[in-house]
Amino acid sequence: MNSTPATASPSAPDAGAGPALHFRRIDLRGRELTLAQLRAAVPRAAGERVASAETAVAGIIADVRERGFAALTELAQKFDGVTQVHPRVPAAALGQALEVLDPAVRAALEESIDRARAFAQAQRLADVDLPIADGAVVSQHWVPVRRVGLYVPGGLAVYPSSVIMNVVPALAAGVSSVALASPPQKEFGGLPHPTILAAAALLGVDEVYAIGGAQAIASFAYGVPEGAAGDAIEPADVVTGPGNIFVATAKRLVKGVVGIDSEAGATEIAILADATANPRLVAADLISQAEHDPGAASVLITDSEPLVDAVAIELDVQAGATRHADRVRRALSGTQSGAVLVDDLAQGIAACDAYAAEHLEIHTADAPAVAARIRNAGAIFVGDYSPVSLGDYCAGSNHVLPTSGTAAFSSGLNVTTFLRAIQVINYDKAALARVAGHVVALAEAENLPAHGAAVTARFV
Structure with missing residues (x-):
């Protein structure tokens, strides 16, 4: 669940239902497409101004590095409209926010924390200590990073769930120093939203x-x-969390200085469905992600044209009835959204793998078996009763997931994001002697004789 921060009030309904919804169709039936052609055919957002974003973000990074808190103060005034001296949130404000939290929201957050913690703790990987030969042990130990910086966006919505999704796996990994940042809100005295706190x-x-x-x-x-x-503010070893193009660009530019989870952008959902799918549920789930922001992507992949027709009708009806109708219509009508018609389930799976969705729902006959055939997705939601909304809040899974096709090579946020594998080599003299000749031979083959000499020196 990623978002594009904006200046609109998080709770204000959008103005009006707007024009009739246009949910475009891409017909791939009867076409033999390569992977590259499939990737080009599936819906994607029109190219964002990455070059200009990089220029702006590089300037912000340089300014913060050079002028520190003075730069942060000016940027808070410029982008958030707040007057700020130091950005640290007082402990009293955190306690007060929890004290006045709606009991129903607190109960929901606590349930989400419990489920996320159980899943995160189960992700811890076992250390390996392998006696590879007599007197020779090679080990791999998982060690948490010392400090993480976690980002929680603001804007069109409030994301306390993202606090959970970032913090819980870091704590489960054993990270000892956890810091969190979220945009200052003018209406809350320059502090992040109280539910975040x-x-x-x-x-x-x-x-x-x-x-x-x-x-x-x-x-x-x-x-x-x-x-x-x-x-x-101490530097972190890993920085994680979703955000808009400027946050994603900043993470790209600092990658290598710190570890990052992924360059997450606007949220996206793909639904693989066949004629057995319920069009009302498919439409509801497409809308659920479209309400994040106008750049959100909602994609239906199906071999059933009647389903597309039925879903289009449901989208128009349900979008008009939802609180953020204008935002939803803009997202569903954008180039990043639409229905992809395929010949059969096999081509549908290929299209899903080419799209590599952040969230992929399976609404087909024998959905678990179909889900098992998917290779590329941030998270897969199986059947009618596993909607993306469940994963956003209370499934136990993590909603910080790769977007824009990066699920083909990236993982969602998890405990291993905050762990490093350190290898340990422990040989005794006899064990080294048994491979000394091999080391010398390979060193000579690579024209690095001093490597071999470093071994033979131990037996002189």
Whole structure:
């Protein structure tokens, strides 16, 4: 579940239902397409202004590195309209936010935390200690990073669930220092939204900063020195969390300085469906992700043209009845959304793998078997009773997932994001002697004789 922050009030309904919804169709039937052709054929957003975003983000990163808190203060005023001296959220504000939290919301957050924690703890990988020969042991030990910086976006919606999805796997991994940043909100006195603060308090995270966008990523990547404004922000080893194109670009630019989870962009859902699918449920799930922002992608992949017709009718009806009707219609009518008609299930699976959706729902006969054939997706939701909304909040899975086709090579946020595998080699003299000749031979083959000499020196 990713988002594109904007200036609209998180709770304000969109204005009006707008024009009739246009959900475009892409017909792949009767065509033999290569993987490259499939990737070009499936719906994608029109190219964002990546070059201009990189220029702007590089300037922000350089400014934060050079001027520290002074730059953060100016950026908070420029982008968020708030006056800020130091971005650290006072502990009292975290406690107060939790104290006044709606009991129903608190109960939902606690349930989500419990399920996410159970799944995250089960993801811990076992260390390996292999006696590879007499007197020779090679080990691999999983060690958590020391410190992580977690980003939770603001904008069109409030995302306390993203606090859970970022914090829980980091804590399960054993990370000892966890810091969280979320944009300052003018209507809340320059602090992040109180529900964000309450979620952090529930998880025991007391280092929270009111910093948004690329400047938050820069602050975590490089740190901010102590100054007249107050205490330093320590640099992190890993930075995670979703955001808009500026956040994604910032993460790309600091990758290598710190580890990142992925360059997440606007949310997307793909639904693989056949004639057995319920068009009302398919439409509801497409709309559920379209309400994130106008750039959200909602894609239906099916071999049933009657289903497309029925879903189009449902989309028009349901979109008109939802609170954020204009936003939903814009998302569903965009180039990033639409129905893809395929010849059969096999071509549908190929199209799904080419699209590599952040969220992929399976609405087919024998959905579990079909899900098992999918190779590329951030998360797969199987059958009528596993909607993406469940994964967004309370399934136990993580909703910070790769977007824009990157699920072909990236994973969703999980415990291993915060772990490193360290290899340990422990040979005794006899064990080294048994392979010394092999080491010397390979060293000579690579014209690196000193490598071999470093071994033979031990037997002189």
